[in-house]
Amino acid sequence: MSKPVGIGICGLGTVGGGTYQVLHRNADLVQARAGRGIEVVHVGARRDNPDCPTGDTPVSRDIFDVADDPAVDILVETIGGCDVARTLVERAIDNGKHVVTANKALIAEHGNALFERAASKGVDIAFEAAVAGGIPIIKALREGLAGNRIEWLAGIINGTGNFILSEMRDKGRGFEEVLAEAQQLGYAEADPTFDVEGIDAAHKLVILASIAFGIPLQFRKVFTEGISKVSLQDVAYAEELGYRIKHLGIARRSDSGIELRVHPTLIPAQRLLANVNGVMNAVLVEGDAVGPTLYYGAGAGREPTASAVVADIIDVARGLDNPHASRVPYLAFHRSDLPAEPIVAIEEVETAFYLRMAALDQPGVLSKITQILSDAGISIEALIQKEPQPGADTVPLILLTNRAREGLLVKAVAGIEALESVRGSVIRMRVEPLDG
Ligand code: HSE
Numbered sequence: 001m002s003k004p005v006g007i008g009i010c011g012l013g014t015v016g017g018g019t020y021q022v023l024h025r026n027a028d029l030v031q032a033r034a035g036r037g038i039e040v041v042h043v044g045a046r047r048d049n050p051d052c053p054t055g056d057t058p059v060s061r062d063i064f065d066v067a068d069d070p071a072v073d074i075l076v077e078t079i080g081g082c083d084v085a086r087t088l089v090e091r092a093i094d095n096g097k098h099v100v101t102a103n104k105a106l107i108a109e110h111g112n113a114l115f116e117r118a119a120s121k122g123v124d125i126a127f128e129a130a131v132a133g134g135i136p137i138i139k140a141l142r143e144g145l146a147g148n149r150i151e152w153l154a155g156i157i158n159g160t161g162n163f164i165l166s167e168m169r170d171k172g173r174g175f176e177e178v179l180a181e182a183q184q185l186g187y188a189e190a191d192p193t194f195d196v197e198g199i200d201a202a203h204k205l206v207i208l209a210s211i212a213f214g215i216p217l218q219f220r221k222v223f224t225e226g227i228s229k230v231s232l233q234d235v236a237y238a239e240e241l242g243y244r245i246k247h248l249g250i251a252r253r254s255d256s257g258i259e260l261r262v263h264p265t266l267i268p269a270q271r272l273l274a275n276v277n278g279v280m281n282a283v284l285v286e287g288d289a290v291g292p293t294l295y296y297g298a299g300a301g302r303e304p305t306a307s308a309v310v311a312d313i314i315d316v317a318r319g320l321d322n323p324h325a326s327r328v329p330y331l332a333f334h335r336s337d338l339p340a341e342p343i344v345a346i347e348e349v350e351t352a353f354y355l356r357m358a359a360l361d362q363p364g365v366l367s368k369i370t371q372i373l374s375d376a377g378i379s380i381e382a383l384i385q386k387e388p389q390p391g392a393d394t395v396p397l398i399l400l401t402n403r404a405r406e407g408l409l410v411k412a413v414a415g416i417e418a419l420e421s422v423r424g425s426v427i428r429m430r431v432e433p434l435d436g
Pocket residue numbers: 132133157158159160161187188189195200299300301
């Protein structure tokens with residue numbers, strides 16, 4: 001058997017500590033699957049982790065010592081963030097080390113340059129843990145579905161956001177209260193706006209889309225809308241219409257290019273994805289040959305994320321004796337000879353819409369609203385009008401439209417908002433049937 005592979009772990013927090021422990025607990029299995037020993041030879045961490053005793057493993061307070069250690073073959077980056085992590089990964093690559101990372105922001109924002117750099121050095125960067133924690137979705141897209149043309153994918157890829165929306169629906173709890181609990185439970189990012197404003201999901205979506213469609217990582221082009229404005233009222237009206245609100249990351253191949261968008265979305269309540277609750281993640285992928293496939297599991301957490309990191313370590317270790325170009329973690333998206341597919345502007349995207357407005361309780365109001373929509377060629381699929389509450393001069397009016405180009409819908413909504421008989425802004429959310 002070949003000599004053991006030396007692992008250096010940088011960052012001994014939740015994911016790094018979990019990785020250290022899974023590697024030790026499952027050492028025999030990992031060795032058998034890698035075809036050689038896997039040994040943690042160096043840990044870099046600013047402080048000890050009381051939940052992860054490191055025994056005899058050398059620990060450096062300067063993580064760059066790990067990147068410079070000749071005994072390290074694979075550097076595991078679990079420090080998170082972009083600045084130090086990028087410099088660390090570059091140093092490891094330049095020193096001829098392979099990299100395994102759980103860092104979605106790093107891959108989404110700097111991946112193109114890092115993959116180029118790694119290819120020029122003949123080393124790999126593996127990042128299964130960066131998307132949807134323990135769900136092997138990168139492997140599924142890259143290997144299991146390699147024979148398919150991927151048409152679209154839609155995922156619940158932020159556990160914190162899904163936890164918030166699930167609690168709002170199931171228990172009628174308010175947004176702020178549930179977010180505070182998600183932070184206490186340790187699901188949320190250091191900056192929870194990354195979770196609730198969709199930035200974390202956009203990081204993950206762009207990685208999925210790059211593999212699914214073979215396009216460069218284009219984080220800045222993802223349309224991103226968060227869930228902080230989703231109200232209990234909208235959750236309840238969606239339910240009444242037979243839908244659930246989920247914060248989805250959607251990547252779709254359309255006639256005009258690739259759609260990349262993260263936003264609250266109404267999906268039919270009977271879809272499996274609509275029933276993914278709490279902090280769980282799920283990704284639905286439609287391939288031309290296989291049809292729809294669904295991947296479900298823990299999207300965050302110590303050992304689920306470590307599960308993905310260890311799988312990457314095994315993959316990289318198995319490929320060490322092969323030439324770089326023929327290793328399994330094959331990435332096409334940094335190749336400049338591929339045709340560039342444009343990213344579709346959100347104004348050009350077509351979806352159905354949920355609209356909620358406060359209308360004066362007067363004759364003719366409804367007909368003015370429907371006229372504006374019909375003039376724009378937008379038809380109404382469903383409508384709820386509630387009786388006026390005592391003391392209120394407006395009534396809630398909820399509409400579901402058919403599919404319309406977003407730019408057209410926005411104009412029609414501006415027309416509705418300009419009506420004297422409509423008060424305040426029109427709340428709008430996109431609706432996706434997810435049926436093909
Ligand atoms: N904050 C992320 C989430 C952690 O809630 O899904 C995993 O990336």
